[in-house]
Amino acid sequence: xxxxxxxxxKRKDAGQEEGEKTFQKRSSARALKRxxxxxxxxxxxxGVRNQSDEGFDIEFSNINKTLRDGRVIxxxxxxxxxxxxMTAVLxxxxxxxxxxxxxxxxxxxxxxGKLMVNGTAEDSLSRYKKIGGFVPQEDVMLRDLSVxxxxxxxxxxxxxxxxxxxxxxxxxxxxxxxxxxEHVQTQIIGDxxxxxxxxxxxxxxxxxxxxxxxxxxxxxDEPTSGLDSTSSxxxxxxxxxxTDRERITTIAVIHQPSPExxxxxxxxxxxxxxxxxxxxxxxxxxxxxxxxxxxxxxKDKNIADFALEVASGFAVRSKEPQLTPDxxxxxxxxxxxxGGEGDxxxxxxxxxGESGExxxxxxxxxAKVGSCPTCTRKSFQTIGEVSNWLSNIWFNFCTxxxxxxxxxxxxxxxxxxxxxxxxxVTPGFWRQWWICLKRGLQWYTSPKRICVDIAIxxxxxxxxxxxxxxxxxxGAYQTSFCITQPVALFNNCVSAQNFAxxxxxxxxxxxxxxxxxxxxxxxxxxxxxxxxxxxxRRGMSTTAYYLGKFCAELPRIVLLCSFFFSxxxxxxxxxNTTGHVFVxxxxxxxxxxPLGYIIEGLVGVRLAPLYSVVVGxxxxxxxxxIGTPPLPSHPSSIRWIYDLFGIRWASxxxxxxxxxxxxYTQDGEVWMLSATTLNEYGYYTPTSKxxxxxxxxxxxxxxxxxxxRIISRASKKVDV
Numbered sequence: 001x002x003x004x005x006x007x008x009x010k011r012k013d014a015g016q017e018e019g020e021k022t023f024q025k026r027s028s029a030r031a032l033k034r035x036x037x038x039x040x041x042x043x044x045x046x047g048v049r050n051q052s053d054e055g056f057d058i059e060f061s062n063i064n065k066t067l068r069d070g071r072v073i074x075x076x077x078x079x080x081x082x083x084x085x086m087t088a089v090l091x092x093x094x095x096x097x098x099x100x101x102x103x104x105x106x107x108x109x110x111x112x113g114k115l116m117v118n119g120t121a122e123d124s125l126s127r128y129k130k131i132g133g134f135v136p137q138e139d140v141m142l143r144d145l146s147v148x149x150x151x152x153x154x155x156x157x158x159x160x161x162x163x164x165x166x167x168x169x170x171x172x173x174x175x176x177x178x179x180x181x182e183h184v185q186t187q188i189i190g191d192x193x194x195x196x197x198x199x200x201x202x203x204x205x206x207x208x209x210x211x212x213x214x215x216x217x218x219x220x221d222e223p224t225s226g227l228d229s230t231s232s233x234x235x236x237x238x239x240x241x242x243t244d245r246e247r248i249t250t251i252a253v254i255h256q257p258s259p260e261x262x263x264x265x266x267x268x269x270x271x272x273x274x275x276x277x278x279x280x281x282x283x284x285x286x287x288x289x290x291x292x293x294x295x296x297x298x299k300d301k302n303i304a305d306f307a308l309e310v311a312s313g314f315a316v317r318s319k320e321p322q323l324t325p326d327x328x329x330x331x332x333x334x335x336x337x338x339g340g341e342g343d344x345x346x347x348x349x350x351x352x353g354e355s356g357e358x359x360x361x362x363x364x365x366x367a368k369v370g371s372c373p374t375c376t377r378k379s380f381q382t383i384g385e386v387s388n389w390l391s392n393i394w395f396n397f398c399t400x401x402x403x404x405x406x407x408x409x410x411x412x413x414x415x416x417x418x419x420x421x422x423x424x425v426t427p428g429f430w431r432q433w434w435i436c437l438k439r440g441l442q443w444y445t446s447p448k449r450i451c452v453d454i455a456i457x458x459x460x461x462x463x464x465x466x467x468x469x470x471x472x473x474x475g476a477y478q479t480s481f482c483i484t485q486p487v488a489l490f491n492n493c494v495s496a497q498n499f500a501x502x503x504x505x506x507x508x509x510x511x512x513x514x515x516x517x518x519x520x521x522x523x524x525x526x527x528x529x530x531x532x533x534x535x536x537r538r539g540m541s542t543t544a545y546y547l548g549k550f551c552a553e554l555p556r557i558v559l560l561c562s563f564f565f566s567x568x569x570x571x572x573x574x575x576n577t578t579g580h581v582f583v584x585x586x587x588x589x590x591x592x593x594p595l596g597y598i599i600e601g602l603v604g605v606r607l608a609p610l611y612s613v614v615v616g617x618x619x620x621x622x623x624x625x626i627g628t629p630p631l632p633s634h635p636s637s638i639r640w641i642y643d644l645f646g647i648r649w650a651s652x653x654x655x656x657x658x659x660x661x662x663x664y665t666q667d668g669e670v671w672m673l674s675a676t677t678l679n680e681y682g683y684y685t686p687t688s689k690x691x692x693x694x695x696x697x698x699x700x701x702x703x704x705x706x707x708x709r710i711i712s713r714a715s716k717k718v719d720v
Contacts, residue, residue: 055083055247056128056216058117064110065096065103065275068392073099074109074275076333083216084247086240087267088254088283090304092312096275097253098137098221105134105219125217130158130424130539132217133210137225137253139202140530141189141209145442147197148185151175151208156435158213158538161427175212179204179238200231207235211242213538218243220252229258236264262304272311272325278332279307293331294319404711411542411710432544433551440552453520457560460516461567468505468572506654509568510647511620513585514592516564517557518612521596524549525709526605542710550702553593561589580687584653587694591646592616594698597705601712619647646697653690 058081065074073096081087089097103109107124115122125132141150155168163171176185181204189205190196197205203223210218223239224232236257243250252265268286270279279289287303290310294317297306309315313325323331427435443449525532536542565585569578599615600608623645642648685693 056117056249057081057083057119058104058115058125058217058249060104060116061114063100063103063113063115065099065108066110072274074103075277075329077269077271077275077277079269079277079280081217081249081251082267083249084243085266086243086250086252086264087269088252088257088262088265088304089269089271090254090307090311091271092273092308094273095271095311096273097271100269100271100275101219101221101251101253128217128423129537130426131213131215133213133215133219134537135207135210135218135220135223136534137221138530139189139206140534141202141205142439142528142531143189143191143194143196144446145439146186146188147181147201147205147208148172148176149439149442150189150205151212153435153439154209154538155212157427157432157535157540159426160424161431162425171214172212175208178242179208179211180234181205181208200227200235203227203231203235204238207239214246215248217249218251220250222253222255224257224261225255229261232258232261233264236261240264256308257304259302259304262302268307270307270311272313272329274325276325276329278311278325278328280332293317293323293328407710408707426539429541429544432541433548436540436545436548437552440549443552443556453556453560454563456520457516457564458567460512461564462570464509464512464568465571467508503655506651507620507624509585509654510588510624510650511616513564513588514595514619514647515612515616516560517589517592518596518599518616519609520560521553521593522600522605522608522612524553524600525597526600526608529605543706546706546709550594557589557593558586561586564589580657581654583691584650584657584687584694587653587691587698588646588650590695591698591701594702594705598701598708601705601708619645623647624651643693644697646694646701649685649690649693649697652685653687653694656685656690657687 060080061078063074063077064072066072077100089100091097104115105125107115107122107126115124117125117128145153151172152169155172159168159171176182181201184197184201188194188196189202196202203226207220207223218239220239223235227235239250239252242248254265257265262283265283267281268279268283269277270286272278279286281289286307287297290297290306295306295310295315296318297303297315306315310328311325317323532540532545535545561582565582568585569581572581595615596608596612599611603611623642625642625648
């Protein structure tokens with residue numbers, strides 16, 4: 001058996017290796033051909049775009065970004081991203097490369113910055129999100145789906161809704177072929193614990209998920225990080241072919257590319273720390289510019305590595321004075337700097353003049369402050385800090401409320417929070433709901449996950465049945481019997497003699513059910529948070545995604561409830577119908593499941609099981625209505641609060657459904673007055689209504705979970 005399994009793995013590895021070799025040979029041949037020819041004529045576009053084939057030229061100027069603490073991370077960046085060209089954004093760590101790209105996408109830059117697309121002023125690129133693509137640095141995708149399933153899902157909800165299913169599948173085939181993924185398209189992505197495709201293949205899948213959209217603007221965040229030189233070259237070459245063929249505006253934040261991979265880029269933007277531009281122009285002119293300002297580099301040395309040394313301040317200038325990255329920034333900003341020949345002679349005088357002016361202002365400010373008494377100065381400082389703290393709290397609160405308003409307005413189309421994209425009409429709400437439902441049903445294709453889930457709920461059911469085994473109810477004595485009894489036994493005529501087992505059994509059963517349901521539901525969205533954010537930014541409706549996932553889990557809820565109930569009912573002293581108990585337990589599952597969604601959204605998937613225990617206990621102890629004092633003892637002004645919680649109706653349905661069947665003992669000697677006992681605890685609602693109330697509360701909890709899911713992006717700096 002072991003040898004057969006090993007042979008299967010070897011065949012898979014051999015197939016992957018052969019496919020990778022074919023893709024790399026094809027990429028190397030194209031790269032060699034490109035090096036022989038300086039220009040590559042773009043072929044006719046094979047895409048499905050309905051906008052102009054001329055592409056999109058993005059120009060931006062005076063892009064600044066200052067944090068609230070005063071730190072400058074982008075400083076007067078001026079450049080352009082051209083259609084049909086690959087632009088590399090290069091720089092050392094902390095230079096603001098990704099910040100520059102995200103600021104242009106979201107329009108999240110300081111006032112005064114200008115952004116133009118094909119000569120039209122824009123606030124951001126939000127209007128172009130349906131025809132654009134952003135490839136994150138991390139390989140964000142569902143790891144338990146296959147390569148083709150991940151790419152096909154993107155095609156289903158992002159390509160025009162007028163396209164047929166066959167045309168979308170054809171587009172998926174074309175992208176898979178272009179990126180050399182044919183030999184692994186049926187394999188799952190895999191993760192650290194599950195065997196899947198390689199890291200380089202995962203990078204290409206990450207890009208394919210954006211390329212299948214047939215984008216006119218493609219932005220990639222460090223696509224070659226973690227890849228060897230051969231894989232990096234193959235990836236960059238594939239991007240170059242697609243850029244030339246379909247006239248895509250391609251922007252890549254890249255870190256230490258190999259010489260061959262760097263040759264795939266047409267334009268380069270180099271940033272020093274602090275977001276300061278030291279070069280922006282053609283890649284072929286980069287070496288000449290550095291030589292013009294006194295930097296001599298070895299012709300055989302990778303020009304990208306040399307550019308990083310210059311931007312970091314490690315490169316040595318062939319003549320004095322030596323230049324810092326700040327000097328290079330001022331030199332590039334000078335009128336003669338961008339032209340290719342920088343005048344370094346006046347650079348030092350300009351900086352000294354600015355520095356001297358700054359020092360004189362600082363001394364003057366210190367003199368003014370020094371004229372105040374020490375205690376007064378400290379008081380002013382303390383009052384100022386408190387004022388700033390309060391103003392920051394108020395500002396953040398107002399910003400959060402406004403972002404929630406924008407998110408809700410855009411989700412339900414109350415108003416246009418941003419200009420609608422008129423470039424492409426993508427599938428609407430019901431189509432998105434359907435494809436999310438189909439993807440959610442993929443959960444049932446994993447026998448391992450199903451068995452683990454069933455085992456957990458089966459064990460919880462066994463725990464309950466061992467706790468509530470063979471408990472019974474002894475109610476109040478009949479009035480005719482009590483007339484002949486002494487006063488000492490009169491209390492047994494007005495209250496139940498043995499009601500505690502039902503209280504304990506109902507509380508423990510409801511807690512066990514709610515905990516099992518909430519902890520299982522926490523994994524529904526928690527493990528897909530990054531993937532959800534990626535899809536949301538590309539036009540996925542949160543409501544369609546949320547409801548599609550929930551509808552896909554309805555069979556799972558019923559399945560797990562069935563196994564829990566089958567274990568629980570074994571020693572359960574049930575005097576009602578079995579179906580009644582099952583409906584009560586199913587109702588608890590239905591309102592606990594979306595409550596698990598809410599808990600996961602608030603505390604995260606890792607802490608959700610722990611908080612599920614706490615929340616379950618809190619609900620049982622405080623809001624079930626069977627605590628001390630009982631529900632009728634509470635003031636009428638707050639009694640209605642208990643009716644808002646499903647645990648209150650579940651407890652009444654579970655207890656009342658049992659006790660109301662006790663009319664007399666089996667031997668007929670002592671009568672049981674169950675109605676009196678139920679009224680003492682405020683339980684006078686028919687059990688059928690209690691079950692309906694449970695399911696109604698489940699729908700309300702589901703709506704609240706959707707609300708929290710929508711506004712969960714309000715605390716972020718993007719997506720509004």
